[in-house]
Amino acid sequence: MQPAPQPRSGAAPPAIGAVRSFAANQTIYFEGELAANFVLVLDGLVRSCSTFSDGRRFIGAFFAVGDMFGFEPLATYQASAEAVCQTSLVFYPARDPIEACGTPGGLPKQVLESMMLCIGRSRDHARLLGRFSAIERLSAFLVECSERSKARDFVTLEMTRQDIADYLGLTVETVSRGLAQLKRDGMVQFVSARQLKLLDLPTLRAINL
Amino acid sequence: MQPAPQPRSGAAPPAIGAVRSFAANQTIYFEGELAANFVLVLDGLVRSCSTFSDGRRFIGAFFAVGDMFGFEPLATYQASAEAVCQTSLVFYPARDPIEACGTPGGLPKQVLESMMLCIGRSRDHARLLGRFSAIERLSAFLVECSERSKARDFVTLEMTRQDIADYLGLTVETVSRGLAQLKRDGMVQFVSARQLKLLDLPTLRAINL
DNA sequence: CGAGGTGTTGATTCCCTTCAATTACCGTGG
């Protein structure tokens, strides 16, 4: 377990930042909105959630008193944030700490970017595990591999089926059956068990949101 | 999707850091080991995985060329890292950037800590979604709530059952049934639907690893 | 060639979802 239950007694350090209050179920920021702030929870509870095109909803995290959220690897928020109950927040301009990176004595910019990328991917992964079916997970996985590959539509799987299963929260058998189905559906073509050609990348992408 | 497929052409910036090579399936670091380094992937592929007491395994992430990993909110690594195939890595002492925080012009230390906490929790969440049953997820959720609560064995759920379901990757019905079962098993006691007493926290913790 | 790890395919089981109905809760207004 992570928490390291920090002393959340009373108010957290306010420092320089705008304090705002939110009513229950009020949106703090929307998915797609410019990621301009890091946010600290002074009081209340926040949920970070994303909604799929078919209505499925997924909550990636709850943020309680003392927690900070809003870290994004991209320019826009990739999930919306909503107050669960009456909530008080402090908004810090994200620009400041990011720009402070790379200055002498500061955190190397690459490290900060890597951390944010790590956060973003972790959230995507949780979303996948929380709300995707076996086929959807496999599609997402192939797309992910494709994006890390030189030749976009040609993927070499360095890992075993067991690795893939453990990554996608499935069993080897389900992974194997899923790939077989994607083959039947004309989505992929096998050169060997570890090398495959993606025949319809757009559709593979579209299988999820 | 996250990646923002950065130019991973050839070698990433080496900078100052020890370069080491690993054979396929060789362990880079173990879960529980002192988290001394941030690691950059120069070549190959890395899997970050954790094993449960009953043998279940979960891979939280794959790291490819250009990715950096090893960010930990605690003093020790919470998952082990293994080379999937022949892999080259650069090790940077994590101490340096962390200590650089808080210096004038540097990144505020609290922000860095929050980001690392965010990464750690996100990984835990993915692990839960990837390998836990409904009852296990609920147990973990209650323990999580307990740790954020003033009175350890008394929890107030601010969120709806739907929120809990969307967080745990379940349906409201399953959440409701799971809580009912935990009640039957003498794990919890209901004051109201939103307020409950944890009767056996040690066992609740032990339901997972 | 044989052995073992890796991958595929089939049959069955089971956990969770889905669909449906009922009950509890809470704020509002008569």
Next chain:
DNA sequence: CCACGGTAATTGAAGGGAATCAACACCTCG
């Protein structure tokens, strides 16, 4: 104060998707 309406929560029955159990094919390497 209590009836009313709507949301939230619980409970039941049936169905489905992935896990499990089991057998077989494939590939690599000594």
